[in-house]
Amino acid sequence: MSLFKWELKKIFQQKTIYIVAVFLLGFLSLNAFDREDRSANREVYREWAGPFTAGKLEKANKLNEELTKKLPENEDLGVLSARERVEYGLGETLAYSQNSVDQAKNAMARLDKRIKKAEAKGDDSAVSKLKLEKQMFSKVEVNTFAYHDAPQEVVDTVNTFGLVFSGLLLVVGLAGIYSNERSSGVENYILSAKNGREKIMRAKLYAAFLYSLAVVVVWELYSLGVWTYLYGTDGWNLPIQYSFKYYFSPYSMTFTEYHFMQMGLHLLATLALAGVIVIVSMISRSSMIALFGAGVVFGFPVFVESMLGMEDGWVNKLLTYSLTNIMKVEGLFMNFKSVSLLGMPVIAPYIGIAVSIIILALAVYFTRFLIVRKQVA
């Protein structure tokens, strides 16, 4: 058996990864299946799907008025049938969608003003950024309506369940990749063996990357399966602006295009995190320290953001490009974010890709650097 297969076997025979995976998948299932039946939504939305027209909006508002008359004084929607409840909310939903169209137009107008201001100040860097933002907004088209619960949930799963699943499984599965050998004493055999340094390092890295890929594939397939089963396949061709979180996004992408982009970025950042965890494992004196260290690498940005509440400070801006936030992906796409490099604005997703690749390359470099110098404690 090749060293790669041995390393893969060692990772996959850890019982804890299966316990954590089953627990998390169970949690996603409970969360997904413990929701109200949305089949009426799908049925009604399908009837109203298609391009926006003033007529449609008027019709929806009229329907809303009729149903309002049916309601008792306390406006308890319980008196309406499931279908009627959806129809009652349709006017609001369509209005929100119509607002998306307006928001894109308004954004263009706002940007024009800001460009003029920046030009007046002679701030070339700001002008370049704003022009780029305007150019991106000009391509956003939000003029078609469709049922889109499934893509909205799938896309949202990446930065919630997907992030936690990838992060925890990587920490639990990879923290021991080197530290377990130190704890068990097998390190002595390994470091004194012909292939016990660089070759096994490569095998461990490849195994860690393949494991990371498997982790991402597992939760993605599960997420696609669960949400498709519950909400069908409608809406994947809608622009991402139909998801509330991406209301202000300047990226002209359908849910399908965005999800591919999302998964690519998530996977790249996950691979980089795997590389960092391998280093943490290598330099840790015990498996517990490695587990804690890997947990800190993954959880620190979330901790800083949620506990310290630095919403607009420089720490927050820096943390936008932490591996954990790149794995979340949404922060790079929800608004226009860019960094000036040599006077040229570079948009956040490209920075995310570059940061992930650089961290991945550094992780591989330092793993090699450390392994040729590694000594038993």
Added chain:
Amino acid sequence: MKLKLENVSKVFGDKKAVDNVTTELTSGVYGFLGANGSGKTTLMRMLAAVSMPTSGVISLNGEDISDMGARYRDVLGYLPQHIGFYKSFSVEKFLQYIASLKGLEKREAKERIAELLEMVNLSESKKVKMGKLSGGMKQRVGIAQALLNDPKVLIVDEPTAGLDPKERIRFRNLLAEIASDRIVLLSTHIVSDIEYIAKEILIMKDGRLIQKDTPQNLMKHIASNVWSVDASDAEIPSYQASYKVGNITRRAEGIDLRIISEKKPAPQAVNVPVNLEDLYLYYFDEEVGA
């Protein structure tokens, strides 16, 4: 084949674990003798390439082993002092894993594992999980793994710990057998491990190499310092307080004390032939291990 150590030192913080060791080793068994903390294990680790000298050079046939890297490790077999293993691996799987680490081809590994399991008397237990083995059995797996790649330099640190007397003899004979064309370095504080098989004994104390010679010459060196003294029960404490006392043998006609001393300990004391236990006592003021 020549393994050379030139001014090799290893420092941990402000403690010099190995202090400026210089020596040359050629084919044959070398016994490293020393008390706990004498620097044997640290020196063994540097020779096994799992630790690096703070200063000095270790070379094989004139080439620095740190430059040789994988080429040096390819000719190396190492049994560390503490046997490490994966609890969930069977004996056979564990050896297959080590064979992969040593770069053995699948077929070659299979044959070699079968051969070595037979040699260490573990063929029947090859499917047993490592976590279920007794201390002695683990030690035998450790010996098997060290020999997997038919090493030209074999380093074994306290190899007979946990082995029963029969296994210890078997292992000693094995080392003697294979040492004709390779360097075998054996670290121990059990003198009987090396008494009959060591070509030379290296005595380490406080990190320094204080003696290196054949067992015969080393014993000749202290020939006039080993005494047999007839004593009564009441006299034993006073001898123990003043001298290094080895064996205390009770006979029908009285008690015989074996004393290591440069001067005659009692008028009735007589010089007796030296053994390696006496040598150990002479250099280390501690109890003899076995």
